[in-house]
Amino acid sequence: MNLPGGAEPYDRAMVTKPVLLDVPVPAQIDASGSREVKISSPDRVLWPDDGITKLELAQYVAAVGDRFLAAVGDRPVTLQRFPEGIAGEEFYSKNPPRGVPAYARSVTVTYPSGRRHPQLVIDEIATAVWAVQMNTITFHPWPVRTANLDNPDELRIDLDPQPGRAFADVVEAAHALREVMTEAGLHPYVKTSGNRGVHVFARIEPDHEFLDVRHGVIAIARELERRLPDLVTTAWWKEQRGERIFVDFNQACRDRTLASAYSPRPLPGAPVSMPVTWEQLGDISPGDFTVRTVPDLVADTPDPWAEMATPGQVGPLQPALEWWDRDVADGLGELNFPPDYPKMPGEPRRVQPSRAKH
Structure with missing residues (x-):
């Protein structure tokens, strides 16, 4: 190198x-x-x-x-x-x-x-x-630019596998998520998380604030959960997730972030959160991408995210928000916020289900 x-x-x-x-x-x-x-x-x-x-x-x-x-x-x-x-x-x-x-x-x-x-x-x-x-x-x-710090220009979804799930399971969920996001008018791109999961990104028009983007992510996550109920979950409490892959909707909240593309992670092997093409996703292992291997890969291969910022790849949030409104009308409302957040309107009780029973 x-x-x-x-x-x-x-x-x-x-x-x-x-x-x-x-x-x-x-x-x-x-x-x-x-x-x-x-x-x-x-x-x-x-x-x-x-x-x-x-x-x-x-x-x-x-x-x-x-x-x-x-x-x-x-x-x-x-x-x-x-x-x-x-x-x-x-x-x-x-x-x-x-x-x-x-x-x-x-x-x-x-x-x-x-x-x-x-x-x-x-x-x-x-x-x-x-x-x-x-x-x-x-x-x-x-997920914002400095000219507009209140309206995200990226929609980010974290697929977090619970213990008992392999990377191949995450790949299956990611491809299904790609289909859901595409149906919502978005153009998804994928990267390894640098750990066991994957992150899926899409550029959006920066015309909605953080809470709207969070609601759009929840609506997409619920649609994915409907299609793969045995593989994917939106359950906030770990005791309810089982061995499924958690769609971490709270990463869409203000002040919540994901590791950047090409960012190293503090794990053995010095893994890197690495952008890949959708075609590559099923053939790679997260351990392939490290501080020592990625520079040569970057030098020798095209950028899989090169088109991400082009105007044709920027999608609307509105279709996902229409899904949110549909789900609210069907009785599916707000989900839990991170524990350091103030209590939010419509939020469920911040009590573990097993404790709430008592």
Whole structure:
């Protein structure tokens, strides 16, 4: 693998001081230069079982830069940080970390509680490499653009397999979900989650706020559940899910995010959340895509999400909202919100079913 900035493959015995990576500056900012990003403690091991260091992670992010930037660019981003590697303490950084470079941007976002504060925006890959310097492993972009922070332009669905289900089961559910979303006028794209599940994305017109998008996701999830009741569930409480695949509708809530495309995950093997084509989905294993394998795959294969942002791939939310209205008329109403949310109108009791019986 060719490493950015002319760096040689990592040799731990050689790296004892901070390393400077040269990261190209996007043409729309400055077509003539690059930025130097200092990586301190470059030999810090982030994935202990695999020996992957902070320097190697920074080089990975630079190597997949253009595709990664297409996924996270112009969006508020939450950083999942691991100061001592994946075996140590982790925390989610919503405010930009101290020492943010002058070329980085932030926007002020509003949270469910009504609290507001700045959040980092990644306009160029040097900002992402700097975030790695701050021990970021996973990047969690919001489904909004900075020009309109209240109306999502992406509909995202997380298929989360419960214990007892294999990846092949998730693939079956994902293809059925593709059919449902297509019937709703959407154009779905798929990626591995970096763990056991998959994420399905579709671009939408940014003319509805978060609650509407959540209702559209619930309506799509319920339609999928009707078609595959033994495989898929919308049950919020784990005790009701059994071995089915949970459609996590609450990932559509404000301040809820999924790992970005091409983002590493804090799991053994250093897996990456990897976009694939629908045709590839049944032939791959999530373990195929890691910090060490993905750069060469990106260099050698076309981008499966290349058309995602084109105007013809942006779909309407309205058909899914019509399904929501139909279900409400049939007696299917609101579902539970995340526990840190204020009690929402129409929400069921926040009590586990087994406890409610008593």
